[in-house]
Amino acid sequence: MSDAAGPASPGLRRSFPAVIATLVAVHASMAVTRVAATLWVLDQGYGEWTVGLLLSLFAVAPIGLSLWAGRLADRHGFHRPVGVGVLMALGGALCVLVFQSLWAIAVGCLLCGGAIAVAAVAIQREAGLMATDASELKRVFSWVALGPALSNALAPVVAGVLIDHAGFPWAFALAVLLPAVAWGLATRVPRHAPQPKGDGAKPRPAWDLLRDPALRNLLMINIVLSSCWDAHSFVVPVVGHAKGLSASSIGLVLGSFATAATVVRLAIVRWADHLDELKALRAAMTVATVMLLVYAWLPGTAGLMVGSAILGVALGSVQPMVLATLHQVTPPERHGQALGLRMLATNGATIAMPLGFGALATASAAAAPMWLMASLLIAAQWPARQLRSTRD
Template structure:
């Protein structure tokens, strides 16, 4: 894949993902302003992830059958329609519809783009490089979307956060997906790989019968759970240590910056490090950081741990994506990506509830140690990862 085309694809993902990120900020603020409760807002935010759980597998199969551009075009329509509906009808039910549409569109776009980029790479080193660059897009989008939305809500109306300001915000969010299509429509699409003649119809769940795919999915789940437990438990731990909210936010921000920074550096070392070595190193570092975290009292030392953890976990996704494309059949890349996305999103919904229950029983420090111990045990599964030559 040419550098200019990869840059356009990254820009396309940033634009569509920014729509969801911006709507995830704007719609709760409008709902609260209209008098809805915090519980209602919680349901609204959950809807952004709900469609990604249920649509991931169908979206993956659709991408396998129809390639790159048709799924992207439908996602663009869904995302623009979602923001546009709230622009015209700024009511809570329509915000819920917009959350479902923009969330589902983002998940389908991620699958289509990852499949396209993976199929455009010519070797394992290029796979690691392109997925390292592509992994930067969500981080950029999660900054651009809320930043633009917040700026418009505060300054685009006759007064801060009036209805005109929200309408202008929703109009801009509806325009972002159109820019996505303009950037990506000229991308060269490799020929689709048809299933072998006479092949028995397959199901996505059949992929789980492949030992290496199961192992990779398990390892990815471990890393994703580590990411979730850090985001969920760190604020509680910081509060117990008497650390202010702004400092806790800065610690989490340092984690996000480190995770994005390592993805910028990964393409430079892609030819020197194997996927397994990067994932194994990340697993061991994550287990060590989780063992140390509850023993810390200083915001500075917690911030240092947060940065180290950001480097470790940020390096994993590009390596997982590279391996996934090498160990699954070309004609089923979309299904594999959909199964992975469904697993990760379902875990992100369930894990915070589980962490909260464990924390109530054994304390917040115990959550870190339990998760760290599970991650350490998972190093054995990581060691077994390999790509057939």
């Protein structure tokens, strides 16, 4: 399946590694900023509520930018939205590095979150141009999903080591370097403008896509599963800090999650022909539910690493299946809008959830956000069944 730009040229297909590498670099800048900012806030004596607030800020800018990013990608293709994202990431990381205060970190979180929204929609759309059938869509989007997984695997570990051995400024400096690397990689992708639609009709608003029950159910499932990812990102630094773990140990726990997500996405690339998207989604929901319920009782760094790895396998398999299904249930010329709508929905939850996680952890137990998400996953089995019936 391809979008409105038509079949991909051989040159465009050869540039696929550069597309993925661009995503890795942009996402790594955000991931380094997120880990370093979280640990800086805890090191300065701020509470869990502040951590939740900062994590929510990564999703504020995408709320306003996601639909615009989808239209921009449908209209201009790859380079313009990626350039906007690179500039936002660079500005946010520089603000944190230069000022290193709570307000500067808040601004940096806003800008880095917006950078991911704008760049990722264009990158996902560009990758969709390179797939010709449903199996290839799963393979392509497994590689796309490997970008954030790889940056999440490496960034927390590198940031933790830099903080422990050189200090917070060096971790923030790494976040400044990565957007420049991303733009250098993006220039290797051939420029090509999307072909205009022949009927000259005025583009319909993205909200019109919600009339499709399959897309509505898919978005509900995606919101819950992405919120589980946020719950893990919130709980690990808080629990690790409370247990007296070092920044390097916390980075290893977070890295084990991302490493497992990377491995499962590589497996999807290999076995895409044998996977049913909806069965894989429901299996991931079941495994994640069980692990979220028992995570609080896992012992020490090693136990947390094992639990995070199992969660990484379950949640890491989700994005390729969701993106492949999304491209099958939406019109090709509106893939950018659909991707922007998905980004808006998941980031809307990402704003509310960490704030709720912070309040819930403060009022009860540090692992309470995971218990909350386990209950929501159980409820999400209903739209998963409905999605199956609408697809059959």
